[in-house]
Amino acid sequence: MAQVKSAVLQLKPGDEVAVALRDIFAGEVLAPFDLRAAAAIPFGHKVALRPLGQGEVIHRLGQPIGLATSAIAAGSHVHLHNMGFEASMAGHAIGTRLSNAPAREPSDIPTFEGYLRADGKVGTRNYVGVLTSVNCSALVARMVADHFRDPGRLLPYPGVDGVVALTHKSGCSVADGSMSMKMLRRTLAGYARHPNFSGVLLVGLGCEDNQIDQLIEEEKLELGDGLAKLVMQETGGTRSSISRGIEMVEAMLEKAATKQRQKIPAGEIMVGLQCGGSDSFSGISANPALGAAVDRLVACGGTAILAETPEIYGAENLLLERAVSDEVGQRLIGLLEWWDEYTSREPQGFDNNPSPGNKAGGLTTILEKSLGAVAKGGTTNLVEVYGYGRPIDKRGLVFMDSPGFDPMSATGQVASGANLIAFTTGRGSCFGCRPAPSVKLATNSEMFARMEEDMDINCGTILDGDCSIEEMGEVIFREMIATASGKATKSELLGYGDDEFAPWHVNAWL
């Protein structure tokens, strides 16, 4: 089965450079190309696959990452000494490099087995959720969910995935009208409406700043069969609130047990893209492979949410060039200006330029560094830009503002409507995000072997020469469909996904 391992990897046909998969000596043949290295090429660094004239644009994964600053011979090492970029390449030009990827014919669009909810949204899981307005009600929420950890207690409700308590450390000492309170309410509302929940119980203390009634009113939620509230100070205290909560959840479980999976076109999958614990392989194996899967999903009418604003800071050009309208581009520019202000008091400031360590690893320009993260989004057009946790109402590749911190970013994506998370990791992040399943994509075979109990797919086979980026994209796309249909991910089997609920907080704590 194992093929002769390639020395270099061309990320996309047409790229003028390939990446060294190991340290290469001067004079070595650069398999699979019929070309010899003109100099030593360290692992992760670039080599020219053909002669380049001064000023020629250099592409990696089909994206412009810089210019040849002098003539470059085939087989040469390409790095700081002969590659740079003009200001225009990191500028704010909008829609200048739109993709014309075709949509698939309806007959070519695969289906998955999902839950069609009354509001038309489609779930990939069928949970009952217990959410909290404030930290003070976390124990009650957790105890209510704990009651149903005993599998015997769920036996009467076949087809229900479980009861999930998602708690947080906020909800008081947060001013009404502050951005943090708005984001907290928006996040809770996004979860309360999430199609992976058949029903949700909101538990509050009673005297918190984040009043449940106000949350319901501001977010236009409606109490009813699928949404109930429980206020501890009205109910009498901890024990009485727990027993009342258990009764309320039992009523929701009865309703949840009547729901059935049905055939749904793959275009109803909305995947949140994440990477955490990146390594030097992330940008050449798992991230581009995930991008290839996203291109397939988008061609089926599906939606992919790129996030982690700090990761694209300074290289927004890579997305602006593919923004479908000036409005969409301006919204992205506006987000980055907000981040300038948000981070202006940070001692370290805010700078995504390649660090000395990045440069030693072979990343030459900020465009190339950010491409590693942006690659997860594939190559289609950017159709919309959303604030943290705002409901996604367009199809295709979209951007949602968030920090790079995995749990905070994924929490926003799920609040926005993601019914699936695809998470690439090189170092081995252990992550789940209930009620959304999280497919874990390992960047390298060594880590996959060591942490196989946590990883769903080994994208390291790309580096081992066993599979191309496009082939791995197809594998990931099929795994998305299987997971959306109910196949349990590794992190679901391990019970991940409660601790990782982490709404973004930006204000001072009072």
Add this chain to the structure above:
Amino acid sequence: MAQVKSAVLQLKPGDEVAVALRDIFAGEVLAPFDLRAAAAIPFGHKVALRPLGQGEVIHRLGQPIGLATSAIAAGSHVHLHNMGFEASMAGHAIGTRLSNAPAREPSDIPTFEGYLRADGKVGTRNYVGVLTSVNCSALVARMVADHFRDPGRLLPYPGVDGVVALTHKSGCSVADGSMSMKMLRRTLAGYARHPNFSGVLLVGLGCEDNQIDQLIEEEKLELGDGLAKLVMQETGGTRSSISRGIEMVEAMLEKAATKQRQKIPAGEIMVGLQCGGSDSFSGISANPALGAAVDRLVACGGTAILAETPEIYGAENLLLERAVSDEVGQRLIGLLEWWDEYTSREPQGFDNNPSPGNKAGGLTTILEKSLGAVAKGGTTNLVEVYGYGRPIDKRGLVFMDSPGFDPMSATGQVASGANLIAFTTGRGSCFGCRPAPSVKLATNSEMFARMEEDMDINCGTILDGDCSIEEMGEVIFREMIATASGKATKSELLGYGDDEFAPWHVNAWL
């Protein structure tokens, strides 16, 4: 048993004003005083107990809260129309009103049954703790502790209070050198060293910003019998980390089971003072009663930590006047200047002046409003001011910087060394703070009756006329000793104290 209910309460002998315990009509006798109301006095408002000349200082709970702005007859309503204050009363004079409360004779100091640790610190509980460097290891930490929830698994370790996992939603996307990273490490170190833990296991993922080795080095912790580390990416993944963690905790439990309680002077109690879910009774029943208990503890050589900086903002004079040195006073002033800056970008700004609602409730000046919170600290001198979570190294009343948010503030106090929390609440906050027991003090009898399963002591008996503030102070002080000796608090019986671990975060999330 029930006495005739008083109409008004004089918080301290010598106060020129008393507080109406209900709405009082003009002409009513102001029992227990032989005096009639000269006008209607709404509930919570003040009445003059003797004639006051213009310019006379008015005291409540023995503390100056304002000046008579005109002559005031006995029995008159005292509020905005006849009371105000000069700038000097809210100024920054340091040490101008020092207390000379005597220390108790050693023979008068009660003892409790505590755990004397090798470093000389004294614990009130004997737990094994599982702490996390980062959110990504929360599930492993929780699963390790969960293993020991089965009482059968703790049977071989008599005298151990249990295994507690304390997790948080930080540890990555936090820059090294930032205030937030320093506070996170300081908090984790404070818990790792806490005398209520016999042993602590630190669980990390491996690639997080908050590296365990760096935490250990910066905070001068030492791995050994009482402190161990477990890194998931080195151990192989989730399942293998959980089983390894269980083995490591079992070794700590064996050691913990050898520890015995012994007689310790009450001066080794270090109590963190908290209030949450305040109501209009907080400032007249539970808070001053807790202050009376603190005065007793301080007289025994004990330590009480007042916190919640926003609650004293603008009325710092109340503490500065009792600061033992210029340095201590300047540190408190410095903290408030930091808060000015910290909150300068908040849409609501920062203002602790009585709101229209406070004024309608009878609070006239900012001094009077803040007195409600400061009253918890009693009347002794302020001996030191500490940053969030910094180790407390002085005895007596000290101040620790923190937000007003209960879990965040109490987490800092426990990190600073508090081996007990005393928490007053009017609305009925449900709160625990393992490994420290938290004594809950209800401000009123109605809430106490409704939420008795959550409340330890009913300070509402002060308002019912069944007990004085000083008598209740003695009750609370004895409960502190009993709790320190092992008596379980209501919140411990209910299992509170894990969700409430909430280190303060001040920086932007990256």
